Amino acid sequence: MPRLPLQGIRALEFGVVWAGPYCGMFLAGLGAEVIRVESLKAFVPLTRSRGRTPRPSEPDPKALVSPLYAAPEGMPGARPWNQMPLFNPHATNKLGMTVDLLLPKGQEVLRRLIAVTDVVFENSPTQTMDKLGISYEKLKSINPSIIMLRMPAYANSGHYRNHRAFGFHIESMAGHVLQRGYADMDPSTLTNTLMGDASAGTQAAFAVLAALHYRRRTGKGQLIEVSQAEALIPLEGEAFMDYTMNGRNASTLGNRHPSAIQGCYPCRGDDRWVCITVTGDDDWRKLCQAMGDPEWCEQDGFGSPAERYSRHDEIDEKISLWTRSREPYEIMSLLQEAGVAAGPVMDPRDVFADPHVSRRGVFEEAFQEDTGAHLYPGAPYKMSETPSTIRRGPVRLGEDNEYVYQDLLGYTPEEYAALEEEGHVGMDYRPDP
Amino acid sequence: MPDQALSHIRVLDFTQHLAGPYCTKLMADQGADVIKVERPGIGDVARRLGPFPGDAPHPEKSGLFLHLNTNKRGITLDLATEPGRDIARQLVAEADLVVESFRPGIMASFGLDYPALKAVNPDLVMTSISNFGQTGPYRDYRGSDIIFYAMGGEMSATGLPEREPLKLGPNATLYQAGAAAAVATMGALFLSCNPDDGQPIGQHVDVSIMETQLSSVDRRMTALLAYQYAGKITGREDWGFAGYPHGVFPCLDGYFAITGAGVYFSRTVEMIGSPEALQDPKFHSLEAQTDPGLQEEFEEVFYPWILSRTKLEVWEAAQKAHVLGAPLNTMEEVFNMPFFDERGSFAQVDHPEAGPITQPGRPFVMNETPWALRRPAPLLGQHNQEVLTDLGYTPADIASLRQSGVI
Numbered sequence: 001m002p003r004l005p006l007q008g009i010r011a012l013e014f015g016v017v018w019a020g021p022y023c024g025m026f027l028a029g030l031g032a033e034v035i036r037v038e039s040l041k042a043f044v045p046l047t048r049s050r051g052r053t054p055r056p057s058e059p060d061p062k063a064l065v066s067p068l069y070a071a072p073e074g075m076p077g078a079r080p081w082n083q084m085p086l087f088n089p090h091a092t093n094k095l096g097m098t099v100d101l102l103l104p105k106g107q108e109v110l111r112r113l114i115a116v117t118d119v120v121f122e123n124s125p126t127q128t129m130d131k132l133g134i135s136y137e138k139l140k141s142i143n144p145s146i147i148m149l150r151m152p153a154y155a156n157s158g159h160y161r162n163h164r165a166f167g168f169h170i171e172s173m174a175g176h177v178l179q180r181g182y183a184d185m186d187p188s189t190l191t192n193t194l195m196g197d198a199s200a201g202t203q204a205a206f207a208v209l210a211a212l213h214y215r216r217r218t219g220k221g222q223l224i225e226v227s228q229a230e231a232l233i234p235l236e237g238e239a240f241m242d243y244t245m246n247g248r249n250a251s252t253l254g255n256r257h258p259s260a261i262q263g264c265y266p267c268r269g270d271d272r273w274v275c276i277t278v279t280g281d282d283d284w285r286k287l288c289q290a291m292g293d294p295e296w297c298e299q300d301g302f303g304s305p306a307e308r309y310s311r312h313d314e315i316d317e318k319i320s321l322w323t324r325s326r327e328p329y330e331i332m333s334l335l336q337e338a339g340v341a342a343g344p345v346m347d348p349r350d351v352f353a354d355p356h357v358s359r360r361g362v363f364e365e366a367f368q369e370d371t372g373a374h375l376y377p378g379a380p381y382k383m384s385e386t387p388s389t390i391r392r393g394p395v396r397l398g399e400d401n402e403y404v405y406q407d408l409l410g411y412t413p414e415e416y417a418a419l420e421e422e423g424h425v426g427m428d429y430r431p432d433p
Numbered sequence: 434m435p436d437q438a439l440s441h442i443r444v445l446d447f448t449q450h451l452a453g454p455y456c457t458k459l460m461a462d463q464g465a466d467v468i469k470v471e472r473p474g475i476g477d478v479a480r481r482l483g484p485f486p487g488d489a490p491h492p493e494k495s496g497l498f499l500h501l502n503t504n505k506r507g508i509t510l511d512l513a514t515e516p517g518r519d520i521a522r523q524l525v526a527e528a529d530l531v532v533e534s535f536r537p538g539i540m541a542s543f544g545l546d547y548p549a550l551k552a553v554n555p556d557l558v559m560t561s562i563s564n565f566g567q568t569g570p571y572r573d574y575r576g577s578d579i580i581f582y583a584m585g586g587e588m589s590a591t592g593l594p595e596r597e598p599l600k601l602g603p604n605a606t607l608y609q610a611g612a613a614a615a616v617a618t619m620g621a622l623f624l625s626c627n628p629d630d631g632q633p634i635g636q637h638v639d640v641s642i643m644e645t646q647l648s649s650v651d652r653r654m655t656a657l658l659a660y661q662y663a664g665k666i667t668g669r670e671d672w673g674f675a676g677y678p679h680g681v682f683p684c685l686d687g688y689f690a691i692t693g694a695g696v697y698f699s700r701t702v703e704m705i706g707s708p709e710a711l712q713d714p715k716f717h718s719l720e721a722q723t724d725p726g727l728q729e730e731f732e733e734v735f736y737p738w739i740l741s742r743t744k745l746e747v748w749e750a751a752q753k754a755h756v757l758g759a760p761l762n763t764m765e766e767v768f769n770m771p772f773f774d775e776r777g778s779f780a781q782v783d784h785p786e787a788g789p790i791t792q793p794g795r796p797f798v799m800n801e802t803p804w805a806l807r808r809p810a811p812l813l814g815q816h817n818q819e820v821l822t823d824l825g826y827t828p829a830d831i832a833s834l835r836q837s838g839v840i
Contacts, residue, residue, distance in 0.1 A: 005620040008629065022649070030620040051696070067652070067659030067667045074663060085662055089654035160772060163752050169759030171602075172690045175767040179602035182592070187688045187761055188681045191669070193591055195605055198649045202612040203459075207797050209619035210438035210463045214802050216627065217441060222801035230778045233767075234455075234500070234793040235608040240779075241496025242484035243764040244791045250764055255579055255600050258483075262579060264588075264597045271668065273598055275588075277577035332574075341575035345598045347589040348660035348667070351647065356571040362644055363657075374661040377648035381617035382566070384547070385636035386624060388617075 004031025004386050009212065011119035012037055013094065014134070016044040018167065018194065019151055019228060020123030021090040022201030027119070027208060028093035029379040029388040035095045035404060037113075038397060040423060040430045044124075048081035048397060054429045055080050072371060081397050081429065082370040088394035092366055092376050097405070098398040099424045101132045106424060110134070112409045114142040118215075119208055123151035123200075123228075126161040136223040145221040147211045151204050154229050165228070167196035174232040175250075179239060183254035199235055200228040261308055263316050264345065265323040267331065273345040274328040276319065276335065280305060283340055290338040291322050368393035398427040437464025438802040442622065445521070445528040446470060446505065449477040451604055452642060453534030453562045454501035455611030456618065460530075461504035462795070462804055468524060468820060469502060469811060473509040473838055476813045477502070486787065492813060493786035499810045500792050503782070507811025508820050509840050512543045516839045521545055523824050526553050529626055530618065534562040537572050547637040556633040558621040562614050566641030576642065581606040585646025587653040587667075594669040610642040613649060676722035677731060681761065684739045688761040689747045695722040697755070704754035705738045784809040814840060 009032040015021035021036075028034040043049045050069065059074045068086045069076075076083055100106045110133070114120070120139055122129055129135065129150070136148045153170055154160035171177045171193065181190045204226045211222055233240065239250035255264045261278040278287050281304070288297035296318050302308050308315060323331055328344030335342035344350060351357055352375065360382075363375040371394070379388035405411040405419065419425045423432070442465040446457045454469075454477070461467040471477050479498040486494055511517040522545070525531060531550060533540055540546045540561070547559045561567055564576035579600045582588045586606060592599030617638050624634040646653060656667040676695020681688050694701045698721070702711045711734055721727045739747055744760030751758040760766075767773060780794035795804030817840050821831050834840045 003624065003630075003634070005623040026616050026620075030616075030623075067656045067665050070659035070663035070665045072662045083662070085658040086655045089658050154772065155776070158772075158775070164755065164757060165759055166692055166757060168692060169690060169757060172761045173759040173767075175762050175764050176602045176605075177690070177761050178688075178763055180599065182596060182599065186683075188683055189593060190681045190688075190690075190761075191592065192692065193587070193601060194652055195601055195609070199605075199609055199612060202609065202616060202649065203796050205616045206459055206612060206619060207799060209616060209623065210802070211799065212623065213442070213619065213626070214438040216623075216629070218436075220801055222799055224797060224799050226797040227776070230773070230776060231796045233773070233778050234796050235605065236602070236764075237500035237793050238482075238484060238497045238603060239764055240768065240793050241500055241790070243768055244779075245484055245486045245496055246488065248484070248764075250603075253603075255597065257577070257579070258603075260577075262577065264579065264583070264600075266597070271589075273583070273589075275577075275579045275583040275600075277575075277580060336571075336574045339575065341577050341580055343574075343576070343580040343584040345583040345589045346585075348657050348665075351657060352660070356565060356569045357647070359569040360566055360641065360644065362647055371662070374658070376661075377654050377657065379617070380613050380640070380645040380648035382639040382641075383617070383621060383636055384639075385634050386621075388620075 004388070006030040006032035006212075009033070009118045010035070010116065011121065011208075012113060012117050014120070014122035014124065014129070014132075016124055017046045018090070018197035019201040019204070020121060021047075021087070022198055023121055023149070023151070023204040023208070024094060025090040025092070026202065026205035031388070032119070033095060034093070035097055035400070036091070036395060038096065038098050039100055040098050040398065040426050040428065041100055041432055043081065043429070046086060048084055048087055053431070077370055079370045079396070079428065082368065082394070088368070088371070089376060091394035092390045093392050094395040095400040095403070096395040096398055097401050098426060101134075103422070103424070105419070105422065107133055109409070109424065111142055113404075114139050114146065116408060117143065117146065119147045119149070119212070121149040121151070121204065121208065125164055126152055126156045140221070145215060145219055147208060147215060147221045147224070149204055149208055149224040149226065151200060151226040151228060155227050156225055166192075167194035167198075168192045170196040170200070170228045170232060174229045175236055175239065176232060179236070179250050179252055181252040181254070183252050183256070196228060196232055200226060200231045203231045256312065259305065259309065261312060261315055263319065265316070265320050267323050267328045268325055269327060272328050274323055274331045275343055275345060277341040284308065286338045286340050287335065290334050290340060294318070294322070364390040366390045366393035368396065370396060396427060398425065401425045436802070437805060438799060440464035442466070442530065442626065443528045444468065444530045444532060445524050447531065447533035447535065447540075448562065449534060450479055451497070451501065451607040452610040452614065453532055454479065455608050456560070456562065456614040457505065457532050458501050458503060459612065459615040459796070460618075463802065464805070467505040468816070469505045469507045470510050470521070471507060471813060473511050473814065473840055476509070480813070491786070499782070499784060499787060499790065502810035504807050505811055506816040506820065507814065508817050509814040511839050512545065514837075514839050516834060516837070518544055520821070520824070520839075522550075522553050524820070525550050525557065528554065529556075529558065530622060531557060531559040532562070532614075532618065533559070537561070537563050537567045551635060554635070556625045556635040558618065558625050558635055558638065560614055560618045560621070560638040560640060562610060562640045562642065564641070565643050567639045578604050578606050581610075581642050581646055585643040585653070587656060590652065590656060590667045590669055592669050598669065606642060606646055609649065610640065610645040613645040614638075614640040677728045678735060682739050684742055684744055684747050686743045687763075689739065689744050689758060690761060691751065691756060691758040694756045694758070698722065700754045700756050704750045704756045705735060708734055710734050780806050782806060782809045786812065
């Protein structure tokens, strides 16, 4: 196997829900040894379970309703915490250990771990890390060149230091949500999306890599604070520039583009849709041609981009008439062959059946003892010399305790057995009595 | 100039529009020396996209361009000419990284594809960002923000069930692609720039914007895995946050989002001041959360409460009671929030043509190697003289290149 970029780098993940673990997925994909640190005694909600306790092992009616809880054959199984669709996609290539950091012995384990670690990253409210006894000052006192990345929703200091949020709330607070939604409907119809988690997690991975480059050159570690809300601001660049330049408050265009003809049009079948973007006169001619040069295309009032944009509603109706009797893939082929941007709204069935997705090897099969073999998304990039493949299925709770405690930290088998006895080490949920 | 995290890295940047420039902006803002190459006389397409001050188009005043190209130097090169390509190759020889976002095959048509550049610089990392990747049946297909979200992202499950699927805010997919490309690129550079074992590896990194959605954003990966595990097809019904209150609610001065607050209903009751009507045990059971009659009774208390409070008041009450929620802010509200102001999330730039502008600043805080605005986005060809002189071109050479339209 070729050398991987971050081979030899060890990172401890205190990641919860999505943003932190997603950062870890990048680092693990690039070859870092990412060790998830978890507790057997209480789960973090929406990570290995819905809440703080495991979801039931028996057939789970919720598993049929929500993709968050789907389980193979509706059966979460004996270790349901190893089967969460919300958790497993970002858990590939990682290692897992368990420890109770609320006990003094757990703190001793942490100290020994920090001494052999390059990067620590977390995305919890500030007070949660305080409770676990984790701060940059402390980590640095044990390991002066440590890199620590903290990723609070808003901030690690000041009024918002313990404010909690999902991606949707960060997107709302930072102005992104009011830029989407149906243009003809009230914002109260807006539904959840969680892009803020992924964008923060990605930029966090970039920050860790920047810090690693710097450390290689100077030997110095550092503290990084990614405020998930702040990290979203640059992703709204044009809207903020329009505000600072023109005092304009961006609102939603629905599915429209500021200047092109664009929309999401109904196709033949149940809930089938195609998106089309038509920029400028050349595209317009190609679209008309591909639709068989219908008469309405030639009518007055469709001659220039500005005229067409002013009659967008009318054009949408006409395009819909054409798309309605065709399938989304058929329209994509027709229009793309003609040089017009078009693509189907792909649900999971479409994704796994798509010839391009399969030719590119976007998904890789990976195995995990409690879930079996399934396709997982690979790295969102292809490297020619050092491919980031899925080397290991989604990590199970405590799966690598032996390696971490005995090989890495030098605990003896007797000490390890005692740690097991005391509830630090194991692979099963084990609340304090 | 302070030492920044990436001060040692030299980048030759052939990207334009959004995804590629955001990738190289992340690096430039952390200190990398990014030389942006644009077409003489025309430049990056983003120069023609707004917003413009007073809505008056001007190639040096595009808000999008000024935002995405901070800290970069700018040169112009006609890559259709041999002297232009020759200069490009000389710059590649001195670079650690090339980033490009042309349609697949264009760099090859210039004689500047990865094999050609590797011959010039064996340790080079080259990152190509394209719609659907450098291979596969859709390689040459055109794309757009909405199409990437439709094909790669979670658009099929975004919006209302009875309406058409809905895209995210403007260009969300392109920014994400740029950030993911930057991560991959930084990883590749870790093997090519002074690796610990002294054996540098150069390589080609292929980033498909569609794949940066499929393997990342939103709930997409969860939905894909739910399908793998259980054949579950996620639609635009809401995502298993049954119960109330849940959704976006009107309040005194706008809208406020609350998520899944029925799960810990007692917190919701606490948030709205523990009114007696909601103390009744009938509200405090799992079944109550699916009882439309009880929901109506709850809303009779809840709506008057939220409608008489500002977003910020609701937010404070929610956070105090540990209810997940946040205000839906406008650009103006975000810009004027003391939170962002005190953090310094926006930066002041003095641009020679566009004048003083406030624009988005750092994405994160690095305590040892701070984000810094060393220079505003370059004017078209602003650094031609400087960059060519460094390569050893004389003033006469440069004049002749200018005259023949190469630069």
